[in-house]
Amino acid sequence: MAFDSTIHSILRQPDLFVLPGNHAYAKDFQAAGGSVKAQHSGHFVFYGSSGRRILMTDPKGHALHECAWEQGPTDEERLHSSRLQLDWGRWVGIKPGHITYETKINLAARPGWENVTKDDLRTMAARAMNVSIETIRFFYRDEDIRIDARGEATIRQRKDAFYILPTGGFEQTIFMSCMTAMHWERIDYLPVVELFLSLLPGTGSATFELIRNLYDDQNLHNPVPLRYRGIPPYPSDGAFHLFSQFFTPSSHEGVDPRTVFLDPAHSERVTWLPSEQYPLRYFAPADHLGLTVLKGRVVKATLSNDSAGLSYFGAKPKGFPPCGRSVGATNTSLLLQDETHQIEIQPDESWGITDQVSSQNVPASIPSWRSVFPRDLPHVSPVDAYSAVLLYPEDERIIGEAESQPFIFDYIDDYMEENLGLAQAVKAAHHILIGGCDAALGTCLRLSMGKDYTVLYRWGNLAQKQAQVLWNQCNSIQRWELLDTVRFVSYEENFQVSLQKSYDLIYFSWLFEHFAHPQSLRDMLNALAKTLTPGGLIVTSGVPLLQELAMQLGLTVLQAESVRELPTFRLHQAILQKAQLFPDLMVYVLAK
Secondary structure, eight states: OOOOHHHHHHHTSTTSSOSTTOHHHHHOTTTTTOEEEEOTTSOEEEEOTTSOEEEEEOTTOOEEEEEEEEEOTTSOEEEEEEEEEOTTSOEEEEEEEEEEEEEEEEOTTSTTGGGOOHHHHHHHHHHHHTOOHHHHHHHSOGGGEEEOTTSEEEEEEEEEEEEEETTSSTTSOEEEEEEEOOOTTSOOOBOOOBSGGGSOTTHHHHHHHHHHHHHHHHOSSSOOOBOBOOSSOOOOHHHHHHHHHHEEEEOTTSSOHHHHHTSTTTGGGSEEEEOSOOOEEEEEGGGTEEEEEETTEEEEEEETTOTTOOOEEOOOSSSOSGGGEEEEEOSSOEEEEETTEEEEEOOOGGGOOOOOBOOOOOOTTSOOGGGGOSSOOOOOOHHHHHTOSOOOOSSSSBOOHHHHHHHHHHHHHHHHHHOHHHHHHHHHOOEEEEESOGGGHHHHOOOOTTOEEEEEESOHHHHHHHHHHHHHHHHHHTOGGGGGGEEEEEHHHHHHHHTTSOEEEEEEOOOGGGGGOHHHHHHHHHHHHHHEEEEEEEEEEEOHHHHHHHHHTTOEEEEEEEGGGSHHHHHHHHHSTTOBOSTTOEEEEEEO
């Protein structure tokens, strides 16, 4: 299209071209060989001199994603890096193939190892992972496998890395997640992001927005069917829903594609072709608004200055949207409804809203997620609220206290279910104290009548997010009275007061600094033991010293395991092979 005033106005905006390799386009886009296409929706796509997409903006010029390309070893351009703007204004980045792991196998001890081929190794891997040899061959190319003259096989695995970009570029990065390496220059499969619980809100949809747009660039005339591939496969309802927003599934077996997809052994049999329409995003910085529209209907609205860290969604035919927050639209207004509070925003014609839909009011008789905080809500900034996810190091740095908790309490949850006596004790527990387990509340806290939960939270943003999760659980079963069984209070302000009650079951997680002070550790464990009813249980993290202290206090050690050996942590190490825990971190089940 011609370079009209709109394009010139967009190009005058700062920080559009941030990535290395794109700086020349910021200086003089036309002189650098750039071109622009306007989409039917009014969005603009900016291409570099080679014809590769380097930027996409909404109709007002607000950036959705930026891509930087580099020359590959075979002279084909490959994606060097990409950054994506999330609905609430945060930028995240993708570094293709940035994580590389090597596995070494000694074949020399096997008779006839000299005859072992790369396909033999692939066959072994396919059996071990229960996937097809074609899937293994797809991810492990000949250049990823090497067998030397001494019989040592080296197998390399590459992954794309996701980073939080606090400044909008890669000058500062915080590792967030990873996925199997994509062929970005020729999209040929659909991936699932690993460590999906570490993703900032909106990362998945922004990533698939990029995937769909690159796919469209590369398949202008004859769309190529795609399949989901994973090593190993992790199909889920969430993945199916995300894929379905941008691609249409089909199964040639006459079976519901979702049913086929959710079977890990058959997930890749579902084929995906581009959907006729997909969600379109818009930004309105003056209103702190990120908006998603599909087929003329508003499906999602996000306010970047919202300390709840929650989006607003379209009304549901049954129940309510997450946390009762809904978005509606009239001819003159965009309406964001949260409990009794409504925000009205003047819509822009460029957003393409054609459907008038009402927001959904939650009756006053239904308690808010905020009701589980009987005193004050935690003080949480909007950025911290949206960033309430667990982030794990990609290198050998020690995994933090909060991030270590799921390994411990998820394992114990499974262990107790397999142990009839412990399972019955947990089921019979009425008064339950959960201290500092903010990152594992989904495991420790099971809503049920007849329970009384006291939650001492350390991290306000994680506690707030868990309170919202509880509300959504009640929403799914229409049992709002279950919220009355839970109270969240600050650990710092209420620890001593909470110990004045008695508990049948205690979940407790220590800060690592506690382990350096044996006397303090003993005093706190003694205080917990005194509040425990006879026959009660304490499930806790610890170090070997804690076992000695527990026995001195007359507690019985029912279970003691090194977290390093737990299957929950082993699974994490299969994704991030360099993962390291706090030295000698243990999990204990103690009985009084």
